[in-house]
Amino acid sequence: MSHEEAELISQCQKGDQEALKEIFDQYHKRVYRIAYGMVRQREEALDIVQEVFIKLFRSIRNFKGKSKFYTYLYRMTVNTAIDHTRRREKIPPLSLDEGKGIQLSEEVESRPDRILLHKELKEKVKEAMEKLPNDQRMALVLRGVEGLSYQEMAEAMGCSIGTVMSRLHYGRKRIQEWLKDYVELSDLRAGHMGSAPIKEENGE
């Protein structure tokens, strides 16, 4: 932890809201990425961000600096996001503005059939993610979206590195199995979809 960050945390522990604002500025996007990756719904992800920083302000006195601050914050985010997903029975469908997709390569953009395929793929990945158990989904989000190391993930999720690897392995395996019937997995990669053949459903 840098000296500046330690000072910021110390100020926040004394109830300084300006210090919390600085922490918010530094970390809110990371918290949002994790929250959005978990719930895939804008409003709920923003609720999680709000909840996390309010919780942080109220409990930061308990942070003794034994772990890295961001893993402490990630852990809080993980727990809050998991609480949210447990509270609701089903993740609501995508809102209209979420259907635009990620940036496609020029090759894909020039082919309407490929754009359709890409959108369908995104939808399939999203559905597959929703079917995953919370811990496996969280592992995939922390690694795939936020790019945490195994060690950081273990601290954030409160488990061992072995458990992290196992959750990643089974999460990926499940998604691959669910998508296997839809498309050749080797052609999944965004921007490399020129030759992606859609598997014909119902043997047609």
Next chain:
Amino acid sequence: MKDSCSSISKRLEKYFDNEATDEEKSLVGKHLLSCPPCQSALTSMEGIRDLMKGPVEEAVQKEDFSWVWQKIQREIRIKERPTRWEYFLSWLDRPSLFQKRVWMPAAAAIIILVLITAQLLLKKTPSYPDPTVVVYTESQTHNVMVYESGKGMVTVIWLFEGPEKELPAS
């Protein structure tokens, strides 16, 4: 898929996650050169990651978080005023108090005070029975006092007084 693929699969994930050792990287790299199924597995992991990450990044870029901070600030201010009990707890939990180590002498002083007070309170004050004088006689040579001190005990005190001697004049 080759037989060696099963032994590579775990390392392949570590390789993909950038957690492999140099030795593992070299092993997986060599294997990948000659194994299309493992190349395909690696590409599919990349594909899934990209399809997961893309919408999240897009959502982050579109969002304006300034109003989120305002909501947080409002929420904090509403509940800012602590109750007396919360204030007391926060005072106790103040790290500066522990850092200054004022607790050690304070605790020692309290313990000493308690010990002294306890000693004073618990100290047995001798309880004398209320004696009842039965007989008291005086004469020129002696005094006799008989009194009953409870439980059937009788105490007799004789006081003999010798003739007063005058001090020789110096």
